[in-house]
Amino acid sequence: MLNYQPSVTNSKTTDPRFELSDAARYFYRQDWMVGTAGNLSARLPDDSFWITASGKAKGELSTSDFVRVTLTGEILERASANIKPSAETIIHQVIYSLFPAAQACYHVHSIEVNLVSHFTEKLNLLLPPLEMVKGLGVWEENPQVAIPIFENHLEVPQIAAEISDRFSTQLPQVPALLIRNHGVTVWADSLTSARNYVELIEYIFRYMVAARQAGIF
Numbered sequence: 152m153l154n155y156q157p158s159v160t161n162s163k164t165t166d167p168r169f170e171l172s173d174a175a176r177y178f179y180r181q182d183w184m185v186g187t188a189g190n191l192s193a194r195l196p197d198d199s200f201w202i203t204a205s206g207k208a209k210g211e212l213s214t215s216d217f218v219r220v221t222l223t224g225e226i227l228e229r230a231s232a233n234i235k236p237s238a239e240t241i242i243h244q245v246i247y248s249l250f251p252a253a254q255a256c257y258h259v260h261s262i263e264v265n266l267v268s269h270f271t272e273k274l275n276l277l278l279p280p281l282e283m284v285k286g287l288g289v290w291e292e293n294p295q296v297a298i299p300i301f302e303n304h305l306e307v308p309q310i311a312a313e314i315s316d317r318f319s320t321q322l323p324q325v326p327a328l329l330i331r332n333h334g335v336t337v338w339a340d341s342l343t344s345a346r347n348y349v350e351l352i353e354y355i356f357r358y359m360v361a362a363r364q365a366g367i368f
């Protein structure tokens with residue numbers, strides 16, 4: 152008997168839009184991608200990337216809710232002409248251009264991100280020296296790790312330009328950045344790692360909010 156594998160199985164393993172949709176549904180259920188908030192992308196071997204279309208409910212994405220764009224933002228593929236790439240695509244372009252190893256870039260909005268973004272007025276937010284920081288790639292005893300913070304300008308290209316300018320001269324210690332009153336963006340060398348980074352960062356932010364309430368940090 153022929154061992155028939157339906158083609159959908161094959162495309163599910165090779166087309167990152169399935170994993171991006173699953174991740175978005177998971178983040179939605181955590182309250183980190185409420186409504187249409189946030190955007191996710193995955194880089195392809197030709198350096199183009201699939202990104203969530205703008206204004207789509209992130210808890211119920213399908214493969215037609217993505218746009219394939221180049222590193223300069225040119226649209227290559229979409230289900231129909233009225234589907235637009237995320238309004239924040241230019242931030243993903245900057246991340247993929249600055250970090251050639253990045254294969255995925257995830258941006259979510261949680262309550263904790265917005266709370267901790269007020270814990271300092273400086274350009275960097277010091278993270279507590281938790282064991283969890285190792286999951287972000289810093290294997291040090293008592294790590295002193297800070298996450299860069301950017302202002303939430305109305306014009307997204309201005310946010311992207313400030314990220315590009317700052318990171319061109321000073322690389323971040325961890326693959327993550329905060330936009331004040333807005334959200335967090337992480338990048339990683341795989342979709343699985345990007346999902347883990349979001350979870351780790353969200354854990355650290357939850358800890359920071361709870362610790363501040365308890366007068367610890």
Ligand SMILES: CSCCC(=O)C(=O)COP(=O)(O)O
Pocket residue numbers: 186187188189190203204205206207236237238239258
């Ligand atoms: C309701 S969230 C406002 C826009 C935003 O910050 C975001 O992450 C979602 O924008 P998109 O265009 O990617 O849907």
Ligand SMILES: [Zn+2]
Pocket residue numbers: 188189190239258260333334
């Ligand atoms: Zn956003």
